[in-house]
Amino acid sequence: MRVWVDRMLRGGEVMRGVLFDADATGTVVAETSGVPRPDDAVALQVAAPGFANAHSHAFHRALRGRTHESGSFWTWRELMYRAAGRLTPDLYREFATAVFSEMAAAGWTSVGEFHYVHHRPDGTPYPDHAMEIALADAAEAAGIRLVLLDTLYLAGGIGRPLAAEQLRFGGGSVDRWLERWHALRAELDGRSPLVTIGAALHSVRAVPRDALSAAVGGLPASVPLHIHLSEQPAENDACVAAHGLTPTALLAAEGVLSPRLSVVHATHLTEADIRMLADAGVTAVFCPTTEADLGDGIGPALELHDAGVRIAVGSDQNAVVDPLLELRALEAGERMRSLRRGRFTPAQLWRIGSDDGYAALGLPAPARLGGPLDLVEIDARTVRTAGGALEQLPLTATASDVRRTVIGGRVVSRDSDDTADALQRSIASLFGEAP
Numbered sequence: 328m329r330v331w332v333d334r335m336l337r338g339g340e341v342m343r344g345v346l347f348d349a350d351a352t353g354t355v356v357a358e359t360s361g362v363p364r365p366d367d368a369v370a371l372q373v374a375a376p377g378f379a380n381a382h383s384h385a386f387h388r389a390l391r392g393r394t395h396e397s398g399s400f401w402t403w404r405e406l407m408y409r410a411a412g413r414l415t416p417d418l419y420r421e422f423a424t425a426v427f428s429e430m431a432a433a434g435w436t437s438v439g440e441f442h443y444v445h446h447r448p449d450g451t452p453y454p455d456h457a458m459e460i461a462l463a464d465a466a467e468a469a470g471i472r473l474v475l476l477d478t479l480y481l482a483g484g485i486g487r488p489l490a491a492e493q494l495r496f497g498g499g500s501v502d503r504w505l506e507r508w509h510a511l512r513a514e515l516d517g518r519s520p521l522v523t524i525g526a527a528l529h530s531v532r533a534v535p536r537d538a539l540s541a542a543v544g545g546l547p548a549s550v551p552l553h554i555h556l557s558e559q560p561a562e563n564d565a566c567v568a569a570h571g572l573t574p575t576a577l578l579a580a581e582g583v584l585s586p587r588l589s590v591v592h593a594t595h596l597t598e599a600d601i602r603m604l605a606d607a608g609v610t611a612v613f614c615p616t617t618e619a620d621l622g623d624g625i626g627p628a629l630e631l632h633d634a635g636v637r638i639a640v641g642s643d644q645n646a647v648v649d650p651l652l653e654l655r656a657l658e659a660g661e662r663m664r665s666l667r668r669g670r671f672t673p674a675q676l677w678r679i680g681s682d683d684g685y686a687a688l689g690l691p692a693p694a695r696l697g698g699p700l701d702l703v704e705i706d707a708r709t710v711r712t713a714g715g716a717l718e719q720l721p722l723t724a725t726a727s728d729v730r731r732t733v734i735g736g737r738v739v740s741r742d743s744d745d746t747a748d749a750l751q752r753s754i755a756s757l758f759g760e761a762p
Contacts, residue, residue, distance in 0.1 A: 519734065
């Protein structure tokens with residue numbers, strides 16, 4: 328597989344005539360710059376390394392256009408439970424294929440799916456990891472790179488059992504979840520170069536303190552680990568009341584903080600929290616369009632970045648599926664907080680959207696020797712982008728300007744009408760409506 332790029336955007340620079348060669352797994356084995364287009368190569372005009380969606384709940388896409396009028400995170404959650412309660416493996420396969428196709432068309436070339444809808448609604452297991460295999464099937468059908476972040480979920484809140492609507496999320500115990508996780512890993516091993524497995528702890532609300540270190544200790548050190556952290560002030564208050572520690576300090580005390588950990592949202596942090604996260608070398612995954620939609624607040628992204636924390640972005644609830652808008656919203660939030668412009672440079676935004684997101688998912692940097700041949704072609708001559716500097720495309724372009732997405736050296740395309748029809752049909756089924 329060969330891909331040639333007329334103008335390649337990388338590291339804040341524009342390179343001309345870059346030729347990538349990839350092996351059968353889609354891994355870059357050679358890169359040459361300053362060469363004319365070979366006849367046997369796919370040709371892209373303006374392209375950048377692919378974008379990493381470091382945090383997604385695919386089934387939340389069903390809530391788009393249904394929850395925006397009022398309420399809070401907690402009222403939004405009630406409708407989310409309703410959608411989750413109607414998922415079946417077959418329905419999730421169809422729905423997730425459409426959601427992942429929407430992501431790939433928007434320029435996301437990899438996705439970390441924070442997955443906790445494991446079982447039947449009453450909590451009894453499906454045979455043969457049916458829900459997880461449905462997601463793997465969906466990623467392969469859509470052509471997107473998937474890191475399945477299989478999630479431990481044990482409690483309905485600090486000191487509270489699972490509610491009825493949460494039973495299908497439950498792991499039973501740390502040992503039972505770890506046994507299932509290792510079996511799932513063996514099931515997915517070697518299945519596809521597009522699908523790998525990671526792990527997640529849902530939050531300090533859903534994983535009791537005595538389970539945190541046991542869960543981490545039972546996982547291979549090589550796999551990425553993610554957790555929701557300090558998304559809501561109520562979460563912080565409950566954690567301090569129960570343990571006398573902020574969620575970050577609790578994770579530090581239990582040995583969870585490490586360079587392989589990604590903390591998602593990280594919205595309501597103390598200065599001490601920021602220092603602990605930086606000292607541990609974690610990644611912070613911001614989901615600006617979701618954090619805005621749910622009224623979560625604006626997290627201290629720049630303070631974390633300046634302290635040495637790696638930053639990535641994700642689409643989370645998929646109310647917006649657009650990597651360029653996530654990056655722009657990250658910068659906009661910083662400008663609104665500080666009343667100053669130019670908080671993250673365009674070069675930093677490119678890295679946040681791509682290399683650092685891939686690292687958060689345990690993946691090598693894309694469009695690099697030894698990494699996956701994942702690229703996004705962006706049209707620099709649309710009504711949004713015409714006349715601007717190529718390096719500043721994260722501040723001008725949207726997913727509408729993505730021309731083609733290359734994943735593993737292959738151009739990924741899916742008819743937009745087919746994707747829309749599948750979304751309409753699946754969402755209608757989730758809510759018991761006529762499509």
